[in-house]
Amino acid sequence: MQLQTALNRRFHGDDGLEFVYVATSAAILGLDAGTAAIVDAFAVPGGRDEDAWLADQSDCDAASTALHDLIDLGVVRPVGEPAPPRAQLPPMPFPLATLVLNVTNKCNLSCTYCYEYGEDRLTAGSGSKGAGKPKMDDDTARQSIDFLLRSSGDRPQVSITFFGGETLLNFPAIRAAVEYAEAKAVPAKKRVHYSLTTNATLLTDEVIDFLTKHRFGITISIDGAKEDQDRHRTFQKGVGSFDVVEPRIRKLLTLNKERNGRSIGARVTLTSGASPAPATYRYLTQELGFDEVGFAPVTAGLGREYALGELGYQKLLREFGELAEEYVAAALKNESHGFANLGDLLRELHQGVNKAHPCGAGLGLLGVSTEGDLNLCHRFVESKAHQVGTVTAGVDEAVRTAFLQQAHVDQKTDCTQCFARPLCAGGCYHEAHVRYGDATHANLHYCEWIRGFVDLGLSVYGRILSRNPKYFTRFETS
């Protein structure tokens, strides 16, 4: 029988340990020298004949046993055998887990790279405001809560995320939504978890008190120390925002620690000319006191001067490698480390996540516009082309299902031979829309970057697994 190794990525741990990440199942297997040699021997174009290969082996029985172990585990497969059928869509309507409320489409900053108001905006409108109503009214916020509770099936916990514009420009709607959700969650037998993203300019004492009291998961958009923050994150007249946000962030972090709140993350948008990621990481965690930091390369159409570019991505990958060294050192001591991108990747690798869709948008997550329209996610609110219903009428299941079928990774022929497919599944819909005008297009401009980052994650996984495998129990689901 002609056999071939399934799509995979080989990687190493310390002390010569060998691993394989099997892209068809997202399983990670440790291999001894013999099995590693088999995985490599059958990883040739067209595959290899089993009997001919066995005849060349010194210990034929042992080789045959090892080979059939690999076949049973799906690492080596008969050539031409059709792939096992893959679930296309989960049973619909899929119960909602998270609703993102865009409580305002206005912003008090004018960040030059902003996808919402800048050159890559999806919606009509001008300046730092969108096309629809500038603020969500309290009734729409309450209707959104009702919609989430009745659309979440038998999930015991749901999440409400507040977003903007600048989210805190409409603090009254946030307060109204939280008070309403608290009252409604008990009879609905649900726990509600709140989170919010803000630029920190409006973190007054009252707001900080409210957010920490309700145990909000808080993400602060901040690009680093003053020079980095003020490069793009400016007020409308071009003045940088660092001096306004810095004292407020310190106050929030201090009170949150006192109240033993959830960890607070910084979200850094990476542009060309930004300081090295490790320096930014150290500033945000050690100087300001953030619990974790996530980096996101700026979303940009072709030709934007702030975009990272090919060399920028290579540099960033080296910088991520530096941060990864710190992460490994912490993990070997069983300590957590706040490099969120790597932590998230290791969690998905350890669980063996194998995605049919790149994210939960349209599936377990929807975005709500200020007027109560439902869209794929917060980045698509006010885009009529990506609307899937309203909070009062509910989801148009036909539209939602059609989108999800089109967005399935099996439809992205560019992804069929990529080992990073179980984790990436083609990447962000919004990113794809900005770049290709089609949300279901694979983000081909990201491929090398994603593969490079997954390679980094695999090597970190192998190193930690070699020396402190118990570290990963923190990522396990029951």
Added chain:
Amino acid sequence: MSNDPIDNGPRAVNPPAGARPRRTRILACNQKARQLAAMVLAQRGDARALTQDPPPTQYPYGCTTIFAPGWEVDASNGTHGLCQPIERDLYDCYHTCYWPAQVPDGVTNAPKWTMSCGAPMQDWKSLDLVFP
């Protein structure tokens, strides 16, 4: 330590100093690999009779996949529990079997076929026809 060459335990890859060398050739490292390995190992057990002690932990699905000689009599050595008359067996084929001709399939095409008929021995006539 398992004698099977696939190790499905969340244990250290490196054995502690002084431990016996491992016979493991393949180690299931992440959660997905452990699920796969558990599935593979479960399928490797010897064939076991249903009456064997301890009984098997996994049963084949559907009546025709069970090797159950002596269907001439039922569990009480009578014929009452057998699929005669045919009405008695209607729902066995509907719910648990893939039996393509005799009854509609309840998995995909006719999930509500039995809604009108609670006890087929008495009211099988209320079962409606199903048109594909």
